[in-house]
Amino acid sequence: MNIAIASGKGGTGKTTVSVNLTSYLCRTRPAVLVDLDVEEPNAGLFLETEVVSKTITYKQIPVWNQASCTSCGLCARVCEFNAVIQIKDDILIFPELCHSCGACVGLCPANALVMESKEMGVITHSRKEKLDFVESRLNPGEEQAVPQIRETKSYLARNFNDSMLCIMDAPPGTSCPVVEVVRDADVVLFVAEPTPFGLHDLQLAVKAARSLGKEPAVIINRVGIGNEDTESFCREQSLRVIARIPNDREIARSYSDGKLLFEEFPSVRSAMESVKGYLDEAEQRFFANQAKANQAKVRQEINP
Amino acid sequence: MRVVITAAGREWDSQVDQRFGRAACFFCYNDEDGTIQIIDNQSAAGEAHGAGTKAAATVAEYEPQVLITGNGPGQNAESVLSRTGVEVYIGAGGMTVKEAYDAWCGGKLSRA
Incomplete structure (x- = not known):
């Protein structure tokens, strides 16, 4: 209880x-x-x-793999916490802002984001x-x-x-x-x-x-x-x-x-x-x- | 040259908004053709978290060479802005947008 x-x-x-x-x-x-x-x-x-x-x-934090990214920007748009930001063909990830929801990783059509463990x-x-x-x-x-x-x-x-x-x-x-x-x-x-x-x-x-x-x-x-x-x-x-x-x-x-x-x-x-x-x-x-x-x-x- | 000034209102005589991430709007001025564009920042200003990174991404879309603000962007916003190559000038708090622009032209604002 x-x-x-x-x-x-x-x-x-x-x-x-x-x-x-x-x-x-x-x-x-x-x-x-x-x-x-x-x-x-x-x-x-x-x-x-x-x-x-x-x-x-x-905690689980997304990590970006530039080689497979198509720069569609979906990851940045779905992030409720502005922890994923797209600047042209660049994706920036802010681990301190991330709530580990996994939306960016789950929705990425190119599998360019994977979750990694961070202490x-x-x-x-x-x-x-x-x-x-x-x-x-x-x-x-x-x-x-x-x-x-x-x-x-x-x-x-x-x-x-x-x-x-x-x-x-x-x-x-x-x-x-x-x-x-x-x-x-x-x-x-x-x-x-x-x-x-x-x-x-x-x-x-x-x-x-x-x-x-x-x-x-x-x-x-x-x-x-x-x-x-x-x-x-x-x-x-x-x-x-x-x-x-x-x-x-x-x-x-x-x-x-x-x-x-x-x-x-x-x-x-x-x-x-x-x-x-x-x-x-x-x-x-x-x-x-x-x-x-x-x-x-x-x-x-x-x-x- | 494209200049962005964090502003509380949409006019030249509006006050500069001291804040970057939660600034009311961005006053965008192109000094080559004299055009002014106002980018509303309501959506970032209302964020519980990550207002800075979101505002920085918004500003980046205008592709400015210069950003003028009051206190200066925080660490997260700064790392987004640094990718765009924009030069950030601070210390325009308490000025109007016009005064801030003139102060920058006169070399009176310091780099962040």
Whole structure:
């Protein structure tokens, strides 16, 4: 079961919640923390896990073979990202702009383009007791987060069972990388901040999640700053607020020392307990749905 | 000689658009026959990614010898433009199209 922890606004506490939640759950059960903020993964700073494996990721980039090219220009016209440019008889390819969709290669009538692998990033898998930590990191200079996130998801599918609880720390914002994380999450949690800026971005994030058919739940962090508008918005939108973490200088101090907060602060511990309660319910639904799907499959096989 | 100036509008007294990839339009002037052609850049300016490479390909079709702009094209656009042999001049931000053209004629703009 995949849990996406996202936010809209950056700095609301996604990593704080992800790290503390996973560590809290792993006192009693196995779970995986996945840092998908591939441009600047930092959850590892809070964990003392030991590296199990490192996997290099590759993305597919078209390479042009001038000899077979007929200069028809179709490749440049079909590229949605302007990564393939035709200048007279020359084809220029910009790997940083390429989304690896393969349209140029697939449609080239002269087979003058082929896909080649280019190193993109690294997935580091580490472990401590019941906690598996998968950090996804894009190489410096790489612009496209989505292919790296996709590779990491396929790594998870290869290495963990469907029923394993995977907590995915998403990048901030509401653009493609976040969509890639949220789109096949079973549970979406937004960490929000009760400030005007926090509310603005929460509204965008909720809209994005709902357009993907996901109903998010909200964790409000730093309660006590800003105003009541974030709470009102959640009420109006029937968004379930499943936990609140108070604004506390001591929490911030402990965070900057790289400590786990629930061990020290009862307020954080009870917030994590509330989130755990919500995930337990979601997990029951997940297993019930899985069982139903399996039954349907078996029925289909017996009685096609 | 064909000169392209990144512009916010379609007239000689329009402001130069400082940006290259997301410039509103390209003011194209042929100083041999005095003809002016405006190339709309809406399609590139609206791109989420790759506005620079697309704009550079658009400009290349006019086959200019000189491009005058404000901040200068980014790295990707630059590598497209370098294939065309066009000379890029920058620092025309804040000028009108006419002022920018005159400044270039007077040798007052620097090469990118």
